[in-house]
Amino acid sequence: MRVLGIDPGTIAMGYGIIDGEELKVVDYGALLAPRGVPIARRLQTLYEDLRDVIARYQPSEVAIEEPNVARNRRATMAVGQAQAVAILAATERGIPVFNYTPTRIKQLVSGYGASGKEQVQEMVRIQLGLDQAPQPNDASDALAVAICHIVERRISRLLTLNKGEPEKES
């Protein structure tokens, strides 16, 4: 299982790729939209760049953060636009998409849903065995949602095994 985590934004789209079994970081970064151009151009650029990332790394699953806070209506709409860009780039190749709230990500990455941003970033660093916290923050957030998805998978696998049922993908 190779997971592409995405922190959706129309200014910067954070991405992080992790190989599931050993939580091995494959790559991470932030895709930047051109500034001062119409929104159509920005979304198209992010879409094409994300398609390139997907084509290069061939993730088997995509996990997207679904933020539950946004400063205002415009910011909320922008998050929706960025989510759609990420979803379409993944579904186009038939890759299953999973959405996670920030609370769930904090719970599964740091063990506590109300953790601060720095605490989550530090847990991302530790879990991935890195010397320094990944930068920029968008990339660190994207790695966090990828870890969250991998842990969620482990949990549901354990629960399934405990019930004596055949292992299945949720």
Add this chain to the structure above:
Amino acid sequence: MRVLGIDPGTIAMGYGIIDGEELKVVDYGALLAPRGVPIARRLQTLYEDLRDVIARYQPSEVAIEEPNVARNRRATMAVGQAQAVAILAATERGIPVFNYTPTRIKQLVSGYGASGKEQVQEMVRIQLGLDQAPQPNDASDALAVAICHIVERRISRLLTLNKGEPEKES
């Protein structure tokens, strides 16, 4: 000039196609997303259906309503998602995209920015020479944004001509 107007939504995506010179209605309707399935599936379906509409009717320009009201955060995010779907379906084929606020649409379609929804629908019906207001409402709203774009074009062409400058696309 053939304009595809879009009223973006993740439950129903209204569309309306108008040939510019004579304001001739080519087609209109609403694309419906499957219910009770994950958002990724819904967005992908709307995207594919919209691509089909674009491939069939080959619009030269796409006009999208950018609502400035949404009931809540979730509805606002959904509008953002639907906008992104529409934008990507158009830019994929290199078709220029234009966004219009509801106030601008009301101004240019009914002559008054604070018009009620019924008044705008009635003006859409009259301007397009139809016997009845187009249904569903999503389709009527999509036709309204297409008309808005065509009128906006006429205005900017007139302004340009009055200035004695060469005609140019804005």
